[in-house]
Amino acid sequence: QVQLQESGPGLVEPSQTLSLTCTVSGGSISRRGYYWSWIRQRPGKGLEWIGYIDYSGITYYNPSLKTRVTISADTSKSQFSLSLTSVTAADTAVYYCGEYCSSTTCYDGAFDIWGQGTMVTVSS
Amino acid sequence: QSALTQPASVSGSPGQSITISCTGASSDVGASAFVSWYQQHPGIAPKLMIYEVSNRPSGVPDRFSGSKSGNTASLTISGLQAEDEADYYCSSYTSNSRSHVFGTGTRVTVL
Numbered sequence: 001q002v003q004l005q006e007s008g009p010g011l012v013e014p015s016q017t018l019s020l021t022c023t024v025s026g027g028s029i030s031r032r033g034y035y036w037s038w039i040r041q042r043p044g045k046g047l048e049w050i051g052y053i054d055y056s057g058i059t060y061y062n063p064s065l066k067t068r069v070t071i072s073a074d075t076s077k078s079q080f081s082l083s084l085t086s087v088t089a090a091d092t093a094v095y096y097c098g099e100y101c102s103s104t105t106c107y108d109g110a111f112d113i114w115g116q117g118t119m120v121t122v123s124s
Numbered sequence: 125q126s127a128l129t130q131p132a133s134v135s136g137s138p139g140q141s142i143t144i145s146c147t148g149a150s151s152d153v154g155a156s157a158f159v160s161w162y163q164q165h166p167g168i169a170p171k172l173m174i175y176e177v178s179n180r181p182s183g184v185p186d187r188f189s190g191s192k193s194g195n196t197a198s199l200t201i202s203g204l205q206a207e208d209e210a211d212y213y214c215s216s217y218t219s220n221s222r223s224h225v226f227g228t229g230t231r232v233t234v235l
Contacts, residue, residue: 039226046127047162047170047213049224060222063125096169100224109158109217110175117169 004115022097033103128227146214
């Protein structure tokens with residue numbers, strides 16, 4: 001059973017870069033048909049898709065965030081990472097990593113496995 | 125990229141049926157076979173409840189069902205139970221921007 005776990009600083013200063021890592025256990029992140037995702041949830045608000053990286057390393061980003069976001073992967077460590085630059089208080093949120101399935105061998109077209117989430121506060 | 129529109133809240137008594145709507149556009153919900161629904165209890169990560177508009181993952185009770193008509197998707201909970209009280213989010217793939225969008229979220233209250 002695949003499990004995901006986010007890690008990273010809980011506090012980031014304004015204008016700095018937010019960096020988070022998601023460690024995947026129980027499965028390879030190089031599997032065809034899987035996309036490794038970042039999703040966030042501002043306090044008391046809804047979910048917002050940030051972007052994902054596919055099994056071959058191609059990235060896709062939310063158009064509203066793409067100038068500030070980079071998602072990368074380290075297959076040797078079974079990890080993928082999020083970098084969000086020039087953060088403001090509006091980036092304060094719970095950040096989730098997740099597995100997105102794009103294959104008929106799993107729950108096609110859905111975020112089927114989520115990490116527990118990590119709270120990141122942007123404040124000086 | 126605008127969030128899909130959901131009612132802020134829906135309520136029902138135990139045993140009743142409720143339906144949550146998710147309205148998008150012809151570029152997302154209307155065009156996508158990949159509409160999904162998620163349940164979120166307070167302080168816990170979302171859980172997949174419906175994928176590909178109307179399919180249930182293993183372990184999800186059959187009282188949860190999904191459908192779509194035009195630009196609006198719907199989640200129906202039949203035989204409402206106390207443990208169904210949670211927030212629910214829809215999501216759709218948007219092919220023209222190769223991105224995903226979530227709904228605004230609906231708080232389900234069991235009276």
